[in-house]
Amino acid sequence: MSALTNAIDILRCFSTSRPDLSFADVQVLTGKPKSSTSRLLRSLRDCGLLEQDPHSRRYRPGLLTFELGRLHRAHDDLIATAERELRDVCARTGHTGYIAVLDGYQQVVLRIVTGSNPLRVVNPPGQRTPAIITSNGRAMLARLSDQEIRARVPLDYPKVPANSPQNFTELMARLNEIRRTGISDAADEAIEGVGSQGFALASGESGELIGIAVSYSVQATTEIERANVRRELGAMAARLRRITGDPLGQTIEQLAGLAS
Amino acid sequence: MSALTNAIDILRCFSTSRPDLSFADVQVLTGKPKSSTSRLLRSLRDCGLLEQDPHSRRYRPGLLTFELGRLHRAHDDLIATAERELRDVCARTGHTGYIAVLDGYQQVVLRIVTGSNPLRVVNPPGQRTPAIITSNGRAMLARLSDQEIRARVPLDYPKVPANSPQNFTELMARLNEIRRTGISDAADEAIEGVGSQGFALASGESGELIGIAVSYSVQATTEIERANVRRELGAMAARLRRITGDPLGQTIEQLAGLAS
DNA sequence: ACCGTTTGTTCCATTTTTTGGAACGTAGTC
DNA sequence: GACTACGTTCCAAAAAATGGAACAAACGGT
Numbered sequence: 001m002s003a004l005t006n007a008i009d010i011l012r013c014f015s016t017s018r019p020d021l022s023f024a025d026v027q028v029l030t031g032k033p034k035s036s037t038s039r040l041l042r043s044l045r046d047c048g049l050l051e052q053d054p055h056s057r058r059y060r061p062g063l064l065t066f067e068l069g070r071l072h073r074a075h076d077d078l079i080a081t082a083e084r085e086l087r088d089v090c091a092r093t094g095h096t097g098y099i100a101v102l103d104g105y106q107q108v109v110l111r112i113v114t115g116s117n118p119l120r121v122v123n124p125p126g127q128r129t130p131a132i133i134t135s136n137g138r139a140m141l142a143r144l145s146d147q148e149i150r151a152r153v154p155l156d157y158p159k160v161p162a163n164s165p166q167n168f169t170e171l172m173a174r175l176n177e178i179r180r181t182g183i184s185d186a187a188d189e190a191i192e193g194v195g196s197q198g199f200a201l202a203s204g205e206s207g208e209l210i211g212i213a214v215s216y217s218v219q220a221t222t223e224i225e226r227a228n229v230r231r232e233l234g235a236m237a238a239r240l241r242r243i244t245g246d247p248l249g250q251t252i253e254q255l256a257g258l259a260s
Numbered sequence: 261m262s263a264l265t266n267a268i269d270i271l272r273c274f275s276t277s278r279p280d281l282s283f284a285d286v287q288v289l290t291g292k293p294k295s296s297t298s299r300l301l302r303s304l305r306d307c308g309l310l311e312q313d314p315h316s317r318r319y320r321p322g323l324l325t326f327e328l329g330r331l332h333r334a335h336d337d338l339i340a341t342a343e344r345e346l347r348d349v350c351a352r353t354g355h356t357g358y359i360a361v362l363d364g365y366q367q368v369v370l371r372i373v374t375g376s377n378p379l380r381v382v383n384p385p386g387q388r389t390p391a392i393i394t395s396n397g398r399a400m401l402a403r404l405s406d407q408e409i410r411a412r413v414p415l416d417y418p419k420v421p422a423n424s425p426q427n428f429t430e431l432m433a434r435l436n437e438i439r440r441t442g443i444s445d446a447a448d449e450a451i452e453g454v455g456s457q458g459f460a461l462a463s464g465e466s467g468e469l470i471g472i473a474v475s476y477s478v479q480a481t482t483e484i485e486r487a488n489v490r491r492e493l494g495a496m497a498a499r500l501r502r503i504t505g506d507p508l509g510q511t512i513e514q515l516a517g518l519a520s
Numbered sequence: 521a522c523c524g525t526t527t528g529t530t531c532c533a534t535t536t537t538t539t540g541g542a543a544c545g546t547a548g549t550c
Numbered sequence: 551g552a553c554t555a556c557g558t559t560c561c562a563a564a565a566a567a568t569g570g571a572a573c574a575a576a577c578g579g580t
Contacts, residue, residue, distance in 0.1 A: 002566065003263045003538065008307040011328060019331045023557065033540045038558055047268040048363075051332075055466045061328040063363055066370070068271060068321040069329015070386030071279045073311075204330070243323065245330055262537065263567065283528065293569050298529055300567095317528095522580090530573075538565070545558075550551105 006032065006040055011049065011061070016250050020053070020060040074243045078203045082212055083111050085240055089232050090115040093225075095216045098123065098196075100136055105152040107137040107211060119217050122191050129190055132171055133164040136198030136211030139184040142175040143200045143209060143248070149175070161189045182248070183233055187218055194218065197229055199237045204245025212236075266292070266300055271309065271321075276387050280313070280320035333370065338463045338504055342472055343371050345500055349492045350375045353485075355476045358383065358458075360396055362469060365412040367397040370470075379477050382451050389450055392431055393424040396458030396471030399444040402435040403460045403469060405511045409435070421449045442508065443493055453478055457489055459497045462512060464505030469512050472496075 013021055013029045021029070027037045041059060044050040048064035074081055079099060086097040090113045097113035109127040123129065131137030132153065141149055149172070157167050163186070165171035178184045187195035198213030214229055221229075241249025273281055273289045281289070287297045301319060304310040308324035333339055339359060346357040350373045357373035369387045383389065391397030392413065401409055409432070417427050423446070425431035438444045447455035458473030474489055481489075501508060 001538095002303070004267055004303050004307065006538095007264055007267075008309070008324070011324065014328060014331055016331065016334075019334050024555095034557070035540055035542095035559080036538080039538085042558095043262070043264050047264065049268070053466065054468075061332045063332065063361065063368055064268070064271065065325055065328035066332035067329075067368060067386045067388070068274060068309075068325035069327070069332070070384065071274055071276065071321045072323070072326035072329070073320065074326055243326070245326075261567090266567090284526090294528070295530080295569055295571095296567075302529090524578090526575100526577075528573105528575080531571085532569105534568080536565105536567070538567105539561105539563085541561100543558105543560075545556105547554100547556085549554080 003040070003043075006030070006036070007044060007049070010040060010044060011065075014061055020056075020058045022056075022058050026059065074245070075205075078201070078206070078208050078210060078244055079110060081243055082201055082210060082240055083113065085236050086111075086113050086212060086214075089214060089236050093214065093216075093229055093232055095119070095214045095229065098136060098198075098211075098213045098215065100134075100140075100211045100213070102131055102137070102140045102209060102211070103128075105131055105141075105154065107131040107134060107140065110210075117216065117220070119194070119215070119220075122194070130158060130160065131211075132158075133160050133186070133189045134198070134211075134213065135184040135186040135196040135215075136200065136213035138171075138174055138186070139178055139198050139200040139213075140209055140211040141171075142178040142184070143202060146172070163187060164189045182237060183230060185230075195221070195226070197226070197233055199233060201237070201240050201244060202246045202248065204247055204250075212240075263300070263303075266290070266296070267304060267309070270300060270304060271325075274321055276384060280316075280318045282316075282318050286319065336468075338461065338466075338468050338470060339370065341503055342461055342470060342500055343373065345496050346371075346373050346472060346474075349474060349496050353474065353476075353489055353492060355379070355474045355489065356381060358396060358456075358471075358473045358475065360394075360400075360471045360473070362391055362397070362400045362471070363388075365391055365401075365414065367391040367394060367400065367471060377476065377480070379454070379475070379480075382454070390418060390420065391471075392418075393420050393446070393449045394458070394471075394473065395444040395446040395456040396460065396473035398431075398434055398446070399438055399458050399460035399473075400469055400471040401431075402438040402444070403462060403512050406432070408511070423447060424449045442497060443490060445490075447478055455481070455486070457486070457493055459493060461497070461500050461504060462506045464507055467512050472500075 009030050010026055013026060027034060045052050048062045050059045051062040052059050082099055090097040094116040096115050096119055098109055099111040100107040100109045106128045109123050109125050112125060131141055165174050183197060183199050185197040194215055195218040196213045196215035198211055200209060200211050202209045214233060269290050270286055273286060287294060305312050308322045310319045311322040312319050342359055350357045354376040356375045356379055358369055359371040360367040360369045366388050369383050369385050372381055372385055374381060391401055425434050443457060443459050445457045454475055455478045456473045456475035458471055460469060460471050462469045474493060
């Protein structure tokens with residue numbers, strides 16, 4: 001096993017729930033002999049990959065990781081990062097992808113990724129739609145506080161399609177469902193015959209919030225295919241939340257950690 | 261030379277001015293044979309410290325550096341406290357605030373607080389700059405012993421902008437001035453047309469040292485406004501020194517010695 | 521299509537580093 | 551003052567890195 005591999009094994013011990021580690025922690029987590037741990041920790045500290053608190057003598061990620069992390073493409077821009085991932089998913093599933101942002105209680109489409117399936121693009125970039133009648137729109141709303149949601153949705157609840165939540169109570173039920181599952185869906189709402197599934201993504205750094213959806217023809221897709229889309233979206237959400245530092249991703253990670 | 265050392269040599273080739281590198285770039289910058297470069301780049305990619313663009317085949321810092329970078333000093337009280345105070349000052353003055361740490365004779369920007377003034381952020385987090393050409397960099401150096409300063413500044417004194425200290429003697433004169441007043445300033449040094457004032461803050465407990473600065477456009481500020489910034493910084497420094505137990509007048513070496 | 525060039529990977533005997541058990545510090549504690 | 555927890559250093563055996571050379575793949579010009 002190479003020195004680099006061992007170094008990485010140590011670095012991978014750190015996480016949001018374990019931002020710093022003692023010598024003993026590292027030894028237990030890596031299962032390596034004391035001598036190896038001692039030498040390796042010293043090397044990592046000397047080269048800047050780790051820092052050691054002079055008082056507690058605990059180790060934490062070093063200045064070099066900070067500098068390099070700032071160069072990672074995730075800092076380019078949230079939308080471009082999401083678009084790259086969405087392109088992959090659309091290529092695999094053949095469906096059409098959307099990226100939107102929230103503006104008041106409406107959403108604005110920013111990017112469209114056309115898939116191979118011949119579903120006409122009905123929501124061009126710039127299109128405004130009430131967020132309460134789309135999958136990604138509701139996903140974004142679900143990320144706001146109840147108070148914030150109430151402030152955004154007009155008191156005079158708008159007239160919406162039959163499949164959409166018909167009043168504020170129904171809306172909150174839908175949003176709470178999304179908060180539980182992390183994924184949102186819609187069918188025959190904004191456009192007759194079109195269904196979609198989506199989720200919301202936040203940047204851990206700027207707090208910027210975007211909604212991502214994949215849409216398809218309801219008739220032309222089977223239940224199996226829609227389940228596949230759901231899996232793809234779930235995996236995509238997990239990847240993006242890691243890359244963008246979405247706080248929701250960390251919560252989910254912690255829950256997964258507790259379970260295992 | 262160990263595998264880890266070589267790996268670090270490669271990682272240190274990346275910077276804000278060089279966020280991605282080709283195989284050839286790395287080979288030239290490290291001066292290593294092709295075979296070694298090839299193997300090491302593959303290892304770094306496989307372990308997540310580097311990513312490779314599938315199209316351009318260029319390398320850039322990987323997801324692991326991003327994740328670790330987010331953990332760097334995430335729970336650092338000194339920085340969190342300073343950032344809160346800096347936010348207030350930047351809100352009042354409209355200028356842009358920086359928090360940096362010293363690494364050798366260079367400083368690395370850790371935090372930025374953007375003000376309301378439209379001065380584009382030119383030093384993003386992670387940016388490395390010689391500490392001798394910035395206000396907060398010199399303020400940090402001034403907190404070291406003369407011996408330690410001499411050890412850090414390269415014997416072959418670097419080429420610096422016209423307004424910066426041109427040699428070691430001039431540098432020490434500037435640093436002694438900072439030691440007297442507690443505040444440091446700069447104008448037209450690291451960036452043409454940009455001035456800044458700053459100070460250094462140490463934790464009385466750990467000996468940790470950070471540099472805080474507020475920067476502004478030289479043309480767009482009056483002498484009166486700069487005097488106002490100076491007052492604000494002086495007051496902020498006093499508040500922070502009380503909170504963090506910074507015994508101004510003691511060198512960092514003395515502090516670190518007492519702590520351990 | 522062909523040849524030369526650039527660019528990167530794989531091979532392998534030699535050199536160098538890593539490994540991990542054991543002996544050796546160094547505090548803190550009862 | 552012995553005991554213990556915590557780390558570091560030593561050293562011979564084992565494993566990995568090295569780098570020149572052969573090899574492969576992609577590109578570019580004619």
